[in-house]
Amino acid sequence: MNFGSTxxxxxxxxxxxxxxxxxxxxxxxxxxxVLPVTIKAEFVARLVDAGHTVVEATSFVHPKWVPQMADAxxxxxxxxxxxxxxxxxxxxxxxxxxxxxxxGVRDVAVFGSVTETFSRRNLNRTVDESLEMFAPVVADAREGGLGVRGYLSMCFGDPWEGEVPVSRVLEVATRMWRLGxxxxxxGDTIGVATPGRVSAVLDALITSGIPVGSIAVHFHDTYGQALANTLTALHKGVTTIDAxxxxLGGCPYAGSATGNLATEDLLWHLHGLGIETGIDLRKMVDTSVWLAHHLGRSSPSRTVTALAG
Known part of the structure; x- marks a missing residue:
C-alpha cells in the first residue's frame, strides 16, 4: 500500500x-x-521475519532495577x-x-545521559562517573570485535534542567565517541525536540568530526514532532532511525516521557518518501496487534490503528 511516494x-x-x-x-x-519469555522470543522472531536487520533483543541489567529484563x-x-x-x-x-x-553476543550498547540530574537518577552517578564506568566496557567490547552503541539521553530537554544547550550535547557526545x-x-527522551533543535545538534556533531553515518536518532512523540524531527535528520544525512x-516504551526514570516513535508510523513516512527499509509494513502491523493482545492494551500507533482493521 502506497499513496504517492515523492x-x-x-x-x-x-x-x-x-x-x-x-x-x-x-x-x-x-x-x-511482564511477558513470558516465549512471547518475547516470538516477538523477536516476528520482527526479523518482517525484514528487520537490527533488533535490540534485551538488557543485561540487574533485575532489581528492570524486572522486565530478568530473563535476558x-x-x-x-x-x-x-x-x-x-x-x-x-x-x-x-x-x-x-x-x-x-x-556470544556480538553487539552491545551502553546508556548514558548528557544531563547531570538524569544521570544521577538513572545511573546513580554523575556524567563524569558514568563515562568512567563505560570506558573499560567499551574498550573490552571493542577489543573483542564487538560493535558498541552509545545511547545519549536528554539531548534536547530534561524535565528537571529544562532545555539542554547544544554545547553540552556536543561535549558529552564527543567524549562518548572518543571512548571508542x-x-x-x-535521544529525545521526553519528546521535546523540534526540527530546529535537531538540526542544530546534528550540525554541531557533524562539524566536530563525528561521521554522520555513525549517528542515529531516537525520538519520542510527546508533542507530535517525531516524524518532523526524523525528516530533519534525514536531510542531514542520518540513515539510522530508532523506533x-x-x-511501545518510554522511560521509567522520566515520568513525562511518552512512547517511542512507532515503527509502523515511521515505515509509512519513509515508504511515502520512496525510501527503502526492507521491512514489510503489513507484517509489522500484525505483529503489533498480536503483541497488544498479550499486553492487554491497544497500540498507540496511528498507522497500526488505521491498518489493523
Whole structure:
C-alpha cells in the first residue's frame, strides 16, 4: 500500500534507511506487564521475519532495577539467530558485558545521559562517573570485535534542567565517541525536540568530526514532532532511525516521557518518501496487534490503528 511516494531527487534524501528496532528492549522494559519469555522470543522472531536487520533483543541489567529484563539469558538462548541480522543488547557495566560475552553476543550498547540530574537518577552517578564506568566496557567490547552503541539521553530537554544547550550535547557526545563507540544514538527522551533543535545538534556533531553515518536518532512523540524531527535528520544525512513496534516504551526514570516513535508510523513516512527499509509494513502491523493482545492494551500507533482493521 502506497499513496504517492515523492521522487528522492527533489528532496535530497537517502535512498535507504536502517530502522533500529528497540521494541523488545526499550519498549518492553517500560511495560507494567511482564511477558513470558516465549512471547518475547516470538516477538523477536516476528520482527526479523518482517525484514528487520537490527533488533535490540534485551538488557543485561540487574533485575532489581528492570524486572522486565530478568530473563535476558534465557531469552538469548531461545532466539534463533538469523545470518545478516544484528541482535544488540544493552549492558550497564563490565559485569553486564561479561554476561553478554559469555553468551556470544556480538553487539552491545551502553546508556548514558548528557544531563547531570538524569544521570544521577538513572545511573546513580554523575556524567563524569558514568563515562568512567563505560570506558573499560567499551574498550573490552571493542577489543573483542564487538560493535558498541552509545545511547545519549536528554539531548534536547530534561524535565528537571529544562532545555539542554547544544554545547553540552556536543561535549558529552564527543567524549562518548572518543571512548571508542561505533555508533551514537541521540535521544529525545521526553519528546521535546523540534526540527530546529535537531538540526542544530546534528550540525554541531557533524562539524566536530563525528561521521554522520555513525549517528542515529531516537525520538519520542510527546508533542507530535517525531516524524518532523526524523525528516530533519534525514536531510542531514542520518540513515539510522530508532523506533519501537507499535510505539511501545518510554522511560521509567522520566515520568513525562511518552512512547517511542512507532515503527509502523515511521515505515509509512519513509515508504511515502520512496525510501527503502526492507521491512514489510503489513507484517509489522500484525505483529503489533498480536503483541497488544498479550499486553492487554491497544497500540498507540496511528498507522497500526488505521491498518489493523
Amino acid at each position: 521522487p528522492l531527487d527533489d528532496l535530497r534524501l537517502p535512498s535507504r534507511v536502517t530502522i533500529y528496532e528497540v521494541g523488545p528492549r526499550d519498549g518492553l522494559q517500560n511495560e507494567s506487564t 539469558e534465557e531469552l538469548w538462548r531461545m532466539i534463533d539467530l538469523t545470518p545478516g541480522v544484528r541482535y544488540p543488547v544493552l549492558v550497564p557495566n563490565s559485569r553486564g558485558l561479561r554476561r553478554a560475552l559469555d553468551l 563507540c561505533t555508533e551514537l544514538s541521540l 519501537s513496534a507499535g510505539g
